[in-house]
Amino acid sequence: MSDPRNRQYTNGExxxxxxxxxxxxxxxxxxxxxxxFNPGRRPWINMEGAPTRRIxxxxxxxPTQAIVWKNNExxxxxxxxxxxxxxxxxxxxxxxxxxxxxxxxxxxxKPTNVRIMKxxxxxxxxxxxxxxxDDHELKxxxxxxxxxxxxxxxxxxxxxxxxxxxxxxxxxDE
Amino acid sequence: xxxxxxxxxxFTGGPLEVTGHFRVADAAGKIIENxxxxxxxxxxxxxxxxxxxxxxxxxxxxx
Numbered sequence: 001m002s003d004p005r006n007r008q009y010t011n012g013e014x015x016x017x018x019x020x021x022x023x024x025x026x027x028x029x030x031x032x033x034x035x036x037f038n039p040g041r042r043p044w045i046n047m048e049g050a051p052t053r054r055i056x057x058x059x060x061x062x063p064t065q066a067i068v069w070k071n072n073e074x075x076x077x078x079x080x081x082x083x084x085x086x087x088x089x090x091x092x093x094x095x096x097x098x099x100x101x102x103x104x105x106x107x108x109x110k111p112t113n114v115r116i117m118k119x120x121x122x123x124x125x126x127x128x129x130x131x132x133x134d135d136h137e138l139k140x141x142x143x144x145x146x147x148x149x150x151x152x153x154x155x156x157x158x159x160x161x162x163x164x165x166x167x168x169x170x171x172x173d174e
Numbered sequence: 175x176x177x178x179x180x181x182x183x184x185f186t187g188g189p190l191e192v193t194g195h196f197r198v199a200d201a202a203g204k205i206i207e208n209x210x211x212x213x214x215x216x217x218x219x220x221x222x223x224x225x226x227x228x229x230x231x232x233x234x235x236x237x
């Protein structure tokens with residue numbers, strides 16, 4: 001828990017740990033359970049949004065373990081201390097307002113950001129719409145990753161398959 | 175979210191079409207496109223990555 005960006009969220013029963021450096025934006029969590037995992041909201045994990053069993057089910061599907069969970073009885077003293085720090089940091093209205101300003105206001109004027117990750121997916125942030133080949137609107141989000149390697153099992157989104165396939169941006173002559 | 179005109183269209187078995195108000199950056203953060211439409215490869219086989227070059231028609235991509 002040394003990265004200062006790491007966060008933990010609790011509903012009193014379990015704690016969900018969020019390690020941003022491990023996240024590849026596979027988008028599994030928020031496509032499955034937007035009531036709890038919503039990148040457009042701060043804090044982005046709302047532990048009151050679903051029953052514990054449903055939360056653990058979705059956390060277990062994270063392909064990179066960027067989110068993991070623990071029963072509160074199993075927390076180490078260090079994690080328990082973090083719990084109190086996290087609680088203090090997140091309830092103040094000042095912090096919330098600041099976070100909301102940062103995350104929501106720029107998107108009204110700024111263009112949608114599309115990033116081509118090296119040997120990885122297309123990561124999109126901002127406000128946008130997604131349509132399938134028949135012009136049906138797909139579920140709106142504030143962040144998503146599109147598969148670029150062709151191998152994802154949850155097309156059109158990334159599921160981390162590019163790693164298994166060793167997808168490379170290098171162009172191979174046939 | 176409906177106030178944004180950026181649109182991603184996922185062509186079945188084909189590329190990702192991007193239109194509207196957006197910018198595309200490469201892995202180093204350099205802006206490579208800022209107006210559309212742009213067609214990005216989804217099949218993994220293009221020789222013009224990240225752009226589509228029609229390879230999906232030949233490599234059996236169905237996603």
